[in-house]
Amino acid sequence: MPVRPAVTTRDIAERLNLSVSTVGRALAQDSRISTGTRLRVQQKAAELGYAGNHAARMMRGAPSTVVGLVVPDVRNSFYSTAAHALTQIMGGCGYQVLLCETGDDADLELAQVKGLVAAQVAGVIVVPAPHPRRESARLLAQLPHVQFLRRHPSLSGPWFGLDDRAILRAATGHLRGIGHTRIAYLGGTPELSTSRQRLNGYLDVVGDERLIVPAPPGSVAAARAALAGLLDRARPPSAVVTGSVRITEGVLAELRARQVSVPADLSVVGFGDEPGFSWWGAGLTTMDLPVHEVATACSRWLLERLPDGDPPPPRPPGLAGSLIERGSTAPPRR
Amino acid sequence: MPVRPAVTTRDIAERLNLSVSTVGRALAQDSRISTGTRLRVQQKAAELGYAGNHAARMMRGAPSTVVGLVVPDVRNSFYSTAAHALTQIMGGCGYQVLLCETGDDADLELAQVKGLVAAQVAGVIVVPAPHPRRESARLLAQLPHVQFLRRHPSLSGPWFGLDDRAILRAATGHLRGIGHTRIAYLGGTPELSTSRQRLNGYLDVVGDERLIVPAPPGSVAAARAALAGLLDRARPPSAVVTGSVRITEGVLAELRARQVSVPADLSVVGFGDEPGFSWWGAGLTTMDLPVHEVATACSRWLLERLPDGDPPPPRPPGLAGSLIERGSTAPPRR
DNA sequence: CTGAAAGCGCTAACAT
DNA sequence: ATGTTAGCGCTTTCAG
Numbered sequence: 001m002p003v004r005p006a007v008t009t010r011d012i013a014e015r016l017n018l019s020v021s022t023v024g025r026a027l028a029q030d031s032r033i034s035t036g037t038r039l040r041v042q043q044k045a046a047e048l049g050y051a052g053n054h055a056a057r058m059m060r061g062a063p064s065t066v067v068g069l070v071v072p073d074v075r076n077s078f079y080s081t082a083a084h085a086l087t088q089i090m091g092g093c094g095y096q097v098l099l100c101e102t103g104d105d106a107d108l109e110l111a112q113v114k115g116l117v118a119a120q121v122a123g124v125i126v127v128p129a130p131h132p133r134r135e136s137a138r139l140l141a142q143l144p145h146v147q148f149l150r151r152h153p154s155l156s157g158p159w160f161g162l163d164d165r166a167i168l169r170a171a172t173g174h175l176r177g178i179g180h181t182r183i184a185y186l187g188g189t190p191e192l193s194t195s196r197q198r199l200n201g202y203l204d205v206v207g208d209e210r211l212i213v214p215a216p217p218g219s220v221a222a223a224r225a226a227l228a229g230l231l232d233r234a235r236p237p238s239a240v241v242t243g244s245v246r247i248t249e250g251v252l253a254e255l256r257a258r259q260v261s262v263p264a265d266l267s268v269v270g271f272g273d274e275p276g277f278s279w280w281g282a283g284l285t286t287m288d289l290p291v292h293e294v295a296t297a298c299s300r301w302l303l304e305r306l307p308d309g310d311p312p313p314p315r316p317p318g319l320a321g322s323l324i325e326r327g328s329t330a331p332p333r334r
Numbered sequence: 335m336p337v338r339p340a341v342t343t344r345d346i347a348e349r350l351n352l353s354v355s356t357v358g359r360a361l362a363q364d365s366r367i368s369t370g371t372r373l374r375v376q377q378k379a380a381e382l383g384y385a386g387n388h389a390a391r392m393m394r395g396a397p398s399t400v401v402g403l404v405v406p407d408v409r410n411s412f413y414s415t416a417a418h419a420l421t422q423i424m425g426g427c428g429y430q431v432l433l434c435e436t437g438d439d440a441d442l443e444l445a446q447v448k449g450l451v452a453a454q455v456a457g458v459i460v461v462p463a464p465h466p467r468r469e470s471a472r473l474l475a476q477l478p479h480v481q482f483l484r485r486h487p488s489l490s491g492p493w494f495g496l497d498d499r500a501i502l503r504a505a506t507g508h509l510r511g512i513g514h515t516r517i518a519y520l521g522g523t524p525e526l527s528t529s530r531q532r533l534n535g536y537l538d539v540v541g542d543e544r545l546i547v548p549a550p551p552g553s554v555a556a557a558r559a560a561l562a563g564l565l566d567r568a569r570p571p572s573a574v575v576t577g578s579v580r581i582t583e584g585v586l587a588e589l590r591a592r593q594v595s596v597p598a599d600l601s602v603v604g605f606g607d608e609p610g611f612s613w614w615g616a617g618l619t620t621m622d623l624p625v626h627e628v629a630t631a632c633s634r635w636l637l638e639r640l641p642d643g644d645p646p647p648p649r650p651p652g653l654a655g656s657l658i659e660r661g662s663t664a665p666p667r668r
Numbered sequence: 669c670t671g672a673a674a675g676c677g678c679t680a681a682c683a684t
Numbered sequence: 685a686t687g688t689t690a691g692c693g694c695t696t697t698c699a700g
Binding site: 051052053054055056058059066069073074075077080081083084087088091096097098099100101112114115117118119120135138139142249252256274275276277279280281 | 340380383385386387388389390392393400403407408409411414415417418421422425430431432433434435446449451452453454583586590608609610611613614615
């Protein structure tokens with residue numbers, strides 16, 4: 001794999017006894033260059049396999065064609081959806097996407113943001129880590145950027161996300177509506193804006209904190225353990241609502257392992273509609289979330305913002321989800 | 335968001351009454367700089383939010399720190415796994431990942447590859463589209479690159495993938511081993527190297543082409559239709575083995591919709607172990623695939639190859655999977 | 669119409 | 685231990 005020596009404008013100029021500036025202008029279709037030389041230049045360029053030097057152009061202030069995407073982990077379907085939407089929308093306009101993972105670590109996040117600034121990206125979509133470093137915020141403030149799903153007050157970019165509060169209000173409300181009074185909430189720790197809003201949505205309906213069980217939002221195992229503890233209580237709940245995809249998966253796994261009868265002994269409302277949720281038992285009643293729509297809106301906003309610099313941020317609203325009723329919920333036994 | 339000019343070494347130098355070279359050296363941990371000034375420089379750099387300028391470094395001949403990843407669609411778990419492995423492994427060594435989607439279209443693939451060449455990437459991991467354009471192959475030949483999962487003869491880079499043939503041989507063999515003789519295969523169309531190998535694995539066991547039903551490997555709906563046709567035959571099969579994740583999902587959906595009794599009326603062996611496969615019915619017996627291992631090996635090979643240029647390609651073998659026996663397979667009724 | 673020269677940010681050789 | 689200089693490839697004045 002020969003790292004072939006790149007062909008420069010100077011190579012072309014020398015072979016044609018022209019100056020680099022003439023060559024540059026000919027290549028840029030400058031009208032002042034005679035058609036004759038322009039053709040000779042272009043032909044020579046093709047012959048030598050001239051490809052230009054992006055780095056040099058960037059140094060001259062050419063706009064970057066790269067946007068950054070900073071997420072905790074692409075394997076999470078929310079974020080792979082974002083990656084897809086972004087590559088589709090930006091890619092269609094000649095942009096490329098630099099993918100960065102933080103693992104929800106603030107220092108890694110800072111390193112990634114530094115990398116993006118160094119790469120001179122035109123813009124960034126970021127899912128902020130729980131507590132971003134000051135410096136990350138400052139670096140991002142210099143760039144057009146958007147917050148996706150999560151929102152942190154230290155970041156100045158507009159936020160595109162779900163209406164997490166409304167989503168959990170709907171999920172909990174469904175259970176309340178069919179008669180449940182002992183509804184437990186297995187949700188994420190309140191470090192994240194999303195988790196806090198989801199908790200608020202639950203509290204809008206339940207208004208009682210005794211059946212709240214916090215767990216790391218990304219851990220299936222922790223959710224299993226949390227549900228186990230809940231079921232082993234003296235007075236277990238009659239229904240459970242979950243506040244993240246992973247937590248939902250943990251709950252389903254534990255219920256299956258314990259052979260809990262759903263919805264006879266326990267009703268369940270999940271979070272998100274992952275493939276397979278419909279297969280669990282008689283089907284999981286769950287909240288369908290418009291993640292793709294949010295990701296698309298987010299990408300489009302960034303795209304429109306890039307060329308110019310500062311159209312006023314039209315504070316977008318969060319998108320609510322819709323309940324999918326399947327077989328995991330029923331009125332409580334009495 | 336003022337597109338304020340990024341902080342340069344000169345900015346730091348001026349504020350500290352130093353020369354740019356001193357600043358540059360301090361930032362590069364050069365031993366000749368006194369610890370005092372080095373610290374002052376580093377502190378000032380952090381204070382101003384200095385992040386370096388990649389384009390300038392590239393112009394000085396610095397090697398590119400970007401690698402390309404070309405996949406059909408990141409939302410596919412195989413490819414998001416690859417994206418994760420690549421960002422983790424390359425990211426740990428200061429590389430960044432440019433994500434490109436082809437949608438399995440050869441022209442889009444070419445456009446993406448062109449973009450990667452223009453971006454001067456150091457290397458590429460590619461999942462080739464069914465029939466890559468000549469030019470894509472020529473461009474890739476100039477770069478260190480690796481083929482992931484799929485393999486196409488026009489590409490010169492080494493291949494890292496699954497042992498698709500062995501995987502389907504194992505899946506089909508399990509059914510044969512418990513007594514099935516009418517085993518159907520729902521697999522992808524043979525344009526792809528992977529689909530061809532999977533079909534071979536099936537034929538290694540069955541040696542009869544009458545129960546082969548080709549379908550687009552990426553379409554759930556087509557797989558549903560294909561299975562429907564199979565079940566409506568005069569003599570339907572007693573078992574089905576699938577040749578892609580999407581096809582497996584389609585099969586599961588159709589079986590659920592028709593309320594087919596599994597494994598009593600039909601045994602099923604799936605492809606891959608997606609979350610939720612264990613929830614389907616009494617659990618889906620399926621092939622667990624070491625996609626993450628392959629992605630890791632692939633990334634590591636590329637990483638080791640980048641700095642130098644040409645360690646000889648140690649032709650890696652495909653990795654086989656292992657059967658997970660759950661509740662969807664049983665001996666045929668008699 | 670074309671050429672000469674400057675300069676983007678950074679680093680490496682060459683001075684102090 | 686620090687400063688000066690030159691030059692990477694390109695575009696963009698400013699001069700012809």
